[in-house]
Amino acid sequence: MEYKKVCMLGLGYIGLPTACMLAVEGLRVVGVDINPHVIETLRNGELHIHEVGLPDLVREALSSGNLTINTIPEIADAFIIAVPTPFIKDEQGEYQGMSYHLADMGAVTSASQSIVPYLRYGNLVILESTSPPRTTVDLVALILERSGLRAGVDFHLAYSPERVLPGQILRELIENARVIGGVNFASAQAGRDLYAHFVKGEILLTDATTAEMVKLMENTYRDVNIAIANEFARLAERFGVDVWEAINFANRHPRVKVLNPGPGVGGHCVSVDPWFFVEAAPELARLIHTARLVNDEQPHRTVELIRRALGGDLHGKHIAALGLAFKAEVDDLRESPAIEVAQLLARGGAKVRAFEPFKPGEQVEGIETVTSLEAALAEAEALVLLVNHKIFAMLSPKEVAQLTPARIVIDTRGQWDATAWQAAGFGVHRLGDGSVVRG
Numbered sequence: 001m002e003y004k005k006v007c008m009l010g011l012g013y014i015g016l017p018t019a020c021m022l023a024v025e026g027l028r029v030v031g032v033d034i035n036p037h038v039i040e041t042l043r044n045g046e047l048h049i050h051e052v053g054l055p056d057l058v059r060e061a062l063s064s065g066n067l068t069i070n071t072i073p074e075i076a077d078a079f080i081i082a083v084p085t086p087f088i089k090d091e092q093g094e095y096q097g098m099s100y101h102l103a104d105m106g107a108v109t110s111a112s113q114s115i116v117p118y119l120r121y122g123n124l125v126i127l128e129s130t131s132p133p134r135t136t137v138d139l140v141a142l143i144l145e146r147s148g149l150r151a152g153v154d155f156h157l158a159y160s161p162e163r164v165l166p167g168q169i170l171r172e173l174i175e176n177a178r179v180i181g182g183v184n185f186a187s188a189q190a191g192r193d194l195y196a197h198f199v200k201g202e203i204l205l206t207d208a209t210t211a212e213m214v215k216l217m218e219n220t221y222r223d224v225n226i227a228i229a230n231e232f233a234r235l236a237e238r239f240g241v242d243v244w245e246a247i248n249f250a251n252r253h254p255r256v257k258v259l260n261p262g263p264g265v266g267g268h269c270v271s272v273d274p275w276f277f278v279e280a281a282p283e284l285a286r287l288i289h290t291a292r293l294v295n296d297e298q299p300h301r302t303v304e305l306i307r308r309a310l311g312g313d314l315h316g317k318h319i320a321a322l323g324l325a326f327k328a329e330v331d332d333l334r335e336s337p338a339i340e341v342a343q344l345l346a347r348g349g350a351k352v353r354a355f356e357p358f359k360p361g362e363q364v365e366g367i368e369t370v371t372s373l374e375a376a377l378a379e380a381e382a383l384v385l386l387v388n389h390k391i392f393a394m395l396s397p398k399e400v401a402q403l404t405p406a407r408i409v410i411d412t413r414g415q416w417d418a419t420a421w422q423a424a425g426f427g428v429h430r431l432g433d434g435s436v437v438r439g
Contacts, residue, residue, distance in 0.1 A: 001122075001124070001190055001193050002077075002193075003027060003077045003078050003124070003193070003194050003197075004027060004028060004077055005027065005028040005029070005030070005074075005075075005076040005077050005078075006022050006027055006028070006029045006030070006076055006077065006078045006079070006080060006194070007029075007030045007032060007073045007076040007078070007079045007080070007115075007118070008022075008029055008030065008031045008032060008080050008082065009032045009033075009073065009080065009081045009082065009083060009111040009114065009115070010032070010033060010081065010082040010083035010084075010107075010111065010129075011031045011032070011033040011038055011042065011069070012033075012049065012082065012083075012084065013049055013051065013166065013169065013268075013332065014082045014128060014162045014164070014169070015031070015080070015082035015083075015128075016031065016049070016054070016058070017051065017054060017057065017169050017170055017173055018080065018082065018128075018162075018173065019031045019061070020054075020057045020058055020060070020061035020067060021057075021170075021173060021174070021197075021198040022194075022198065023061035023064060023066035023067035024060050024061050024064060024066070025197040025198050026066065026197075027066065027197065028066050028068075029061070029066060029068070030068055030069075030070050030073070030074050030076065031067060031068070031069050031070070032069075032070050032071065032072065032073055032114075033071070034071065036071075039069055039071055042058070042062075043069050045058075045059065045062060049331065049332075050330065050331035050358055050359075051166070051170070051330075052167055052168070052169075052170070053170045053171075054169070054170065057170060072114065073114050073115055073118050074118060075120065076118065077122075077123060077124065078123065078124040078125070078126070078194055079115050079118075079119075079123065079124070079125045079126070080125075080126045080128060081108060081111045081112065081115075081127045081128060081129055081140075082128040082129060082162070083107035083108060083110075083111050083129050084107050084129070085103060085104065085105060085107065085108060085129045085130050085131055085272075086103075086104050086268070086272060086334075086335075087102060087103055087104055087272055087275050088102045088103070088104045093279055093282070095282035096282075096283075098282055100275055100278040100279055100282060100289060100292075101272075101278075101279070102275075103131070103132050103275070103276050103279060105131070105132075105135065105139065108127065108129050108131065108135065108139065108140065109143065112140050112144060113143055115144060116143065116144060116146050116147045117147075119144060119147040119149060119155060120149075120155075121149060121154050122154075122155065122156075123155045123156070124155065124156040124157075124158070124187070124190045124191065124194060125140070125144060125155060125156070125157050125158070126157075126158045126180075126191055126194070127140050127158070127159045127160075128159075128161060128162055130161060130162075130215050130216070130219075130268075130269060130272070130276070131159070131212055131276070132212070132216075132276040132277075132279060132280050133209050133212050133213050133216070133276070133277075133280050134209050134280075136157065136158075136159040136181070136183065136208035136209070136212065137151075137183055137208055137209065140157065141157055141183060151183050151187075152182070152183040152184040152186070152187055156182065156186060156187035156190040156191070157182065157183045157187050157208070158180055158181060158182040158183070158187045158190065158191035158208060158211075159180075159181045159182075159209075159211045160178060160179060160181070160191055160195065160211060161179065161211060161214065161215035163176050163177070163178075163179070163215070163218065164176065166267070166327065166330040166332055167329045167330050173198070173199070174199060174200050175200055175201050176201045177201045177202040177203070177204060178195055178199050178201060178202070178203045178204065179204045179206065179211045179214050179215075180192055180195065180203060180204070180205055180206070180211065181207050181208040181209065181210050181211025181212065182205070182207065182208060183207075183208050185205070187208075188205040188206065188207075189205065192205060215273070216273050216274070216276055216277055219269045219270045219273040220273060220277060220288055220291075222259075222270050223265060223270050223271070223273075223274045223288075223291050223295060224274075224288065224291040225258075225259050226259050226261075226262075226265055226270070226291075226295060227290075227291035227292075227295050228258070228259075228291075229247070229258055229259045229260060229261040230262070230294055230295060230298050230301075231294060232246070232247070232258065232261065232432070233431055233432030234301065234432075236432050236433070236434050237432060237433070238434065239434060240434045240435055241434055241435060242430075242432070242433045242434070243261060243432030243433065243434075244260075244414040244432060244433065245435075247260065260413070260414060261298075261414075261431060261432050262298070262337070262413055262431070263298055263299055263337045263338060263386055263413075263431070264296070264299040264302070264337025264338075264340060264341070265296075265298070265337060266326030266327070266334070266335040266336040266337045266338070266339075267326040267332060267334060267335055267336075268332070268334045268335060271295070271296075271326075271335045271337075272335060274288050274291065274292050275292060278292070298337060299337045299340040299341045299344060300344065302337075302341050302412055302431060303341060303344045303345060303348065305410060305412070305429060305431055306319070306341075306345065306382070306384060306410050306429075307348070308429070309382065309408055309410050309427070309429040310381070310408065314345060314348040314349050314350040315348070315349030315350070316349060316351065317349075317351065317381050317382065318350075318351045318353070318379045318380050318381045318382075318406075319345055319351065319352050319353070319380060319381065319382050319383075319384055320353055320354075320355070320376040320377050320380035320382070320383045320384065320404070320406065321338070321341070321342040321352050321353065321354040321355070321367070321376070321386055322354075322355060322373075322376065322384060322385050322386060322387065322389075322392050323338050323354075323355075323356060323357075323385070323386040323387025323389055323392060324336055324338050324339050324342065324354050324356035324362070324364060324369070324387065325338065325358055325359070325387050325389070326338070327387070328387055328388045328389050328390070329358075329389060329390065330358065331356075331358035331359045333356070333359065333362065333364070337386075338386035338387050339364055339367075341384070341386055341412075342354050342364070342367045342386070343364075343365070343366045343367055345384075346367050347366070351368075352367045352368060353369075353370050353375065353376045353379075353380070354367050354368065354369050354370070354376065355369070355370050355371075355372065355373050355375070355376035356369065356387075357373075357389055358389070373391075373403075374403055377403045377404035377406070378403070378404065379404075379405070380404050380405070380406040381405065381406050381408065382406050382408040382410060383400070383404070383408070383409045383410070384409075384410045384412065385409070385411045385412060385413055385415060385416060386412055386413075387413070388413040388415045392415070393415050393416075395416075397416075397420050397421045397423070397424035398424045400424070401424045401425055401426070406426075407426050407427060408426065408427045408429070409421055409426050409428055409429070410429045410430075410431075411428065411429070411430045411431065412430075412431040414430060414431070414432070414433075416428070416430075418433075
């Protein structure tokens with residue numbers, strides 16, 4: 001089927017790049033977002049998110065005239081829903097004493113409802129938002145059918161999850177394999193026809209619920225493997241072992257690949273998606289639930305490491321928190337364990353100054369953020385590496401020593417050479433390193 005006009009609902013980290021990809025391939029694209037800041041920023045030719053290569057792509061899409069920005073949908077040949085699906089912050093489910101987070105499907109519901117007045121016979125609707133199994137058939141289809149049209153009969157309906165890595169989104173949107181699940185096979189084929197405009201990787205067709213499960217499986221697999229790494233770090237501290245050395249040696253085995261521990265798991269996917277399995281089938285997702293608890297507890301464990309490094313008391317201590325993003329080399333602060341650690345330190349009485357190089361000075365509830373590394377270091381008694389951005393990994397201990405009165409560093413990422421920092425006069429404490437008491 002030929003598609004000439006696409007309506008993209010949601011202009012975030014996935015929606016905006018996808019809209020631009022389609023626009024530069026010659027399709028007319030209406031990008032829709034309900035956030036006035038996003039609309040104003042894009043209409044001014046600026047960006048509200050950081051992603052390598054995205055500024056040039058957005059400029060090309062806008063200058064071509066194929067991409068326009070709006071606050072409401074328009075009649076189109078295809079609609080793509082790429083809105084957030086976080087979990088509900090203040091509400092939990094419970095099964096036999098086991099509590100779990102619930103998916104907040106409000107944005108998907110609203111986006112689906114907004115399409116109804118514009119839906120026409122022969123249209124294609126694709127949900128990209130990560131969702132609990134059966135969302136496409138049990139939620140989106142029922143909403144869209146209020147139009148009087150039947151999913152899989154009068155219009156095509158499919159689910160196709162994003163599978164990209166922040167920092168490499170543009171390349172991976174093109175090169176990665178794409179899974180498209182339809183409510184029937186014709187819908188999956190229609191989705192393939194649309195994505196084939198820019199996807200060079202293999203396009204795999206299946207049913208909608210399988211495609212939903214594939215996405216959740218990918219992120220849950222990572223979450224479980226990070227959880228075991230975090231448990232290894234705790235065990236290493238108990239047994240007087242350097243977990244970083246142990247992981248390095250274990251990974252010499254040809255069939256072992258232990259991931260790195262850290263201060264927690266964040267982002268809009270890995271820290272959220274496993275809960276969708278637990279919510280959908282709590283009686284079955286026992287291992288998944290345990291892994292989530294391990295990783296959710298890790299920021300608290302990190303704070304205890306920092307407390308011990310500071311002599312057991314956080315009150316009044318000046319701490320420089322290096323990094324607030326959920327992972328290295330991105331500006332995405334969603335569900336970031338680094339933010340949680342900084343906030344827990346502040347609530348414990350510490351005076352925290354945080355520097356995030358990809359969003360300098362970004363306001364974060366409960367902590368002071370600054371616009372430069374120098375400002376974070378100026379009055380610090382301790383430095384805490386929370387995100388292994390390259391700018392932090394490349395710091396010279398001798399140069400840092402001249403910028404700060406601090407003589408204690410806490411490395412939660414296994415990134416810094418402890419010997420070099422010690423030689424510069426710092427006491428060094430590392431997450432997962434129980435081999436020696438440093439300082």
